[in-house]
Amino acid sequence: MIADQAQDRMWRRLEGLAVGGAALYLAYMLEPDWPWWVWPVIFLAPDLSFFGYLFGPATGAITYNLCHIYGFGLGIAALGAAGWGADTATPWLVAAGLVVLGHAGIDRALGFGLKRRAGFQDTDLGQLGRKG
Template identity: 40%
Template structure:
């Protein structure tokens, strides 16, 4: 992933981070909650201890916008600002990760994402 599409996807992540953060503000919940919960989806890294296939499934489940969208929909139906706030924090985290270039994972390994390979380039392969 390079060039204009890469830049566009990074800005898309920034837009999600910003919109979700504003959405959280509109819930009038405490900002300490935002700070405490923001990196909770990253506990999914621990699933890589069970192997890359399991790790990718768990990571993707917590880093896809499907979860926060369903949670936000439930919050709207129930009129529950807490659910809306948690959904906003979750979405903000996903936007933050996308802004940094972290994508959904493939089972081949943590560094293989739908946005391209992350991490330092493998100089042995680059020199080949």
């Protein structure tokens, strides 16, 4: 049972690496001329969801998870593809959504899973930090 859980975590981390790498590559293909500073600003934007923890671990877990599920970045990209706010597709918004998706994937690859209500350290990929 424990070996199965470890293998499951490994596969989810590898999936995160694949999603993150592919999403960032596709974003670069769409917007290769963005200034360098745009990339870290968009990439780190989902981490503003940490402020939800100011209102307790349950609220923090909800805000963090909403901004770190794959669907959040995909939703932003879909809005761009549908031409949200314009008559045609908006490539920069598609690319921004892909960067957010890349953030979620890289977080998974590094072991920062989705949070549980018990606290920031308790994730679906296991405990963060030192044990004991």
